[in-house]
Amino acid sequence: MTKKIIVDQEKCIGCNTCPLVCPEIFELDETSYKAKVKKQPEKIEDADSAITACPVSAITVEEE
Numbered sequence: 136m137t138k139k140i141i142v143d144q145e146k147c148i149g150c151n152t153c154p155l156v157c158p159e160i161f162e163l164d165e166t167s168y169k170a171k172v173k174k175q176p177e178k179i180e181d182a183d184s185a186i187t188a189c190p191v192s193a194i195t196v197e198e199e
């Protein structure tokens with residue numbers, strides 16, 4: 136089972152917090168001004184601080 140970070144594009148308000156907290160993982164899309172995953176982290180826990188910091192709980196972990 137692989138874990139994957141997902142940013143809900145409907146929920147994201149483009150506050151730019153997650154790219155600041157975890158710049159290795161997230162970036163803001165220049166067109167939509169919503170966050171997207173730049174690179175999936177090797178350890179899923181590396182995204183924990185961004186998941187906690189997101190004001191609208193748009194970042195989730197999905198198992199596939």
Ligand code: SF4
Nearest residue numbers: 147148150151153189
């Ligand atoms: S912290 Fe949440 S709302 Fe802010 S840019 Fe990231 S995903 Fe979007």
